[in-house]
Amino acid sequence: MKLNSLVALSSAVAITLGLAACGGGGSSTNTAASSSNKLIAGTITGFGSIHVNGEHVLTDNSTTYSVDGQSDDGSGLNVGAEVKICTRVRSDGSVMAADVISNDELEGIVTSAPTGTPCPTSGSLEVLGTTVNYNAELVLDGNSAGVNSMCDLVAGTSLVEVHGRPGTNGIDATRIEVKAVVADTEIKGTVDTIDTNNSTIALNNLTIDYATATVDGLTLDNSAVGKLIEAKLDPATFVESAPGSGNWTATAFKLELEDESFQECGQSDGNEAEIEGVITRGPGDNNGTPGDTSDDLANDQFEMNGSDIVQLDAELAGDSSMTALLIVGKEVKVEGAYDTNQVLVASDLEAEQSGNxxxxxxxxxxxxxxxxxxxxxxxxxxxxxxxxxxxxxxxxxxxxxxxxxxxxxxxxxxxxxxxxxxxxxxxxxxxxxxxxxxxxxxxxxxxxxxx
The missing domain is CATH 2.40.50 (OB fold (Dihydrolipoamide Acetyltransferase, E2P))
Known part of the structure; x- marks a missing residue:
């Protein structure tokens, strides 16, 4: 049974396309003049060239690909993977990819697996001690490892790569791929606490020793709390603090601050963006970095996917049906343009509907x-x-x-x-x-x- 070709994610309530897209599959050699930059962030739902957020994003020989930080030829992309695509909207309305960036959220050992007969189509598991939520729309790629359902995963044995989005309780998975080996044991998450005396930080149920880690873009003091980071771990040091406790420890060899979406594509004032994801902080939330008001949210702002700040434009902010959508944990798609403060000002907001x-x-x-x-x-x-x-x-x-x-x-x-x-x-x-x-x-x- 082939599982790596698929399961759709949430589909927008409105099914009309945001932009006219060129037909046909594969790559394109159309040289229509470029007119504007646009960032598209969401989940791959198909190929020919790449389908994301209900858009047909064209690729050609000039398109570059990055998969988990490594250069790729595009073959490393899969349905269910989360991507950020730096595009040009051309004069004919078609969207051409310049750069395609795909990164997983977790990679490592399953620490708790679902059970049941029949196996539940929605539920949760734990990977590296982090809760991973899934539903019937998950893309499960068993990679010929005999994994045909989530209940075939074995705690303490199965190795997986998880794509998804930060949710209100762990990671909301969009794709889980079973691996024979993992290139890196890695985890993304928001720093809950930091102990500078003992050189440790806490992410979810995992305490990480960073004393010997290289650090990229992150200051290791109280300002790190609330920041979204990626930690690469030494798998030999990953152990449960006490049997059955559900708390884990590990040693990191690298800590890296995660880029916001606009940084991935070098977006600037006036550049457009279309982002699909989960609301992780609501309007007026000031629970970002302790002692730092720069990431406090105004009453017309919210945070998506743990990093992207979105502000409603005047029309949306005055529409009660739109502000009613701003609930933490809700899946939405926003379209708009970045302002001079690198905040995405939304001119369109849609709730997403799961196909359950x-x-x-x-x-x-x-x-x-x-x-x-x-x-x-x-x-x-x-x-x-x-x-x-x-x-x-x-x-x-x-x-x-x-x-x-x-x-x-x-x-x-x-x-x-x-x-x-x-x-x-x-x-x-x-x-x-x-x-x-x-x-x-x-x-x-x-x-x-x-x-």
Whole structure:
């Protein structure tokens, strides 16, 4: 069973595309003139070139890739991975990637694994003593290690790489990949406390000895509290403080302050950004760095993903339906532009909706939503919205709205692999399972899995 091709993440409540995107897959050689810079940060939901946040981001031979700090040719990217893409919005409205940056949140040993029969589709585990939350939209890549569900992971034995976002209780995972070995044992998190006398910091349930660590961008005093950092650990030193305590210790060989999104792409005043993620601090929150008011939030500001400060523009700030969305732990997507203080001023704010409903059946019809035209191999486009009807063996069929740019396409049969798309539903009478949510009268697909 191939698991590395997929499971969609949250899909925006609005399914309309933010920008016109060029059709076709692979790379592009279109040389339309550039018009503006734009940062896009979110989760990969598909390829050809890269699908993120419902956008089709083109790539070409000039696009550079960085995966976990190492230069890459793009093959190291996977569905479910979190990315920051530095792009140019061209004069024809298409979006071309200049740099694609992908980093995991955790890499190391599983310290607590879920159990159950059947295995729960949502729950939590612990990696390096850190809580990792997951749901039915998780991308689980077992890497032929016999891991077909979260309950196949073994505490104290399984090694994993976790992609996701900081949540209200640990990491909200978007992708978990099982590894035979890990290149680095590493953890990201917000510094809870620092003990300068003993050269230790606390992240979640882990106390880290930094006495011999190299330090990048971080001052090791009380100003470190509240900062989002990455720690690279010596795995031989990772031990539980006392059996069954759930508290762990380790020695770090490197500590690094995590960049905010605008720093990844060298963004400047007026540059645009589109960021998808979790609200980690709400309006008016002054619980950032102790004694430092520079990261206190105004009543029209909030923090996303543990690092990015967002401010509502005047129109959004005056709209009670928008301010009602600013709840810690809520998944949102924002679009706007950076100001001179490197704060993202949001001109658009959308809540995200998880696809936690499931329905399986045989595909009986695939048509364009706007015209009713039947899908063929010659008229398929990732920029069209489709209606897919399934016969689930009940008295009535169920129809789903599918946006190829916002729906993860998963071939569990391994017949099509990463090339699987809507056209493959036309072959025979395929068994299909949807994950979806209901919006008005529509069933909005977040994941389409070929069984």
């Amino acid at each position: 409903l499931e329905y399986a059946g045989i595909a009986t019809s695939v048509v364009e939503k706007s015209t009713g035209t039947a899908l063929t191999s010659s008229n398929y486009s990732v920029n069209k919205i489709y209606l897919v009807t399934l016969d689930g063996g009940t008295s009535s069929e169920k129809t789903f709205v599918v946006n190829p740019l916002g729906t993860t396409m998963d071939d569990s049969t391994d017949v099509y692999g990463d090339a699987f798309n809507m056209v493959d539903l036309l072959a025979g009478s395929p068994n299909v399972e949807f994950q979806y949510y209901v919006s008005g009268a529509d069933n909005i697909a977040t994941k389409l899995e070929l069984k």
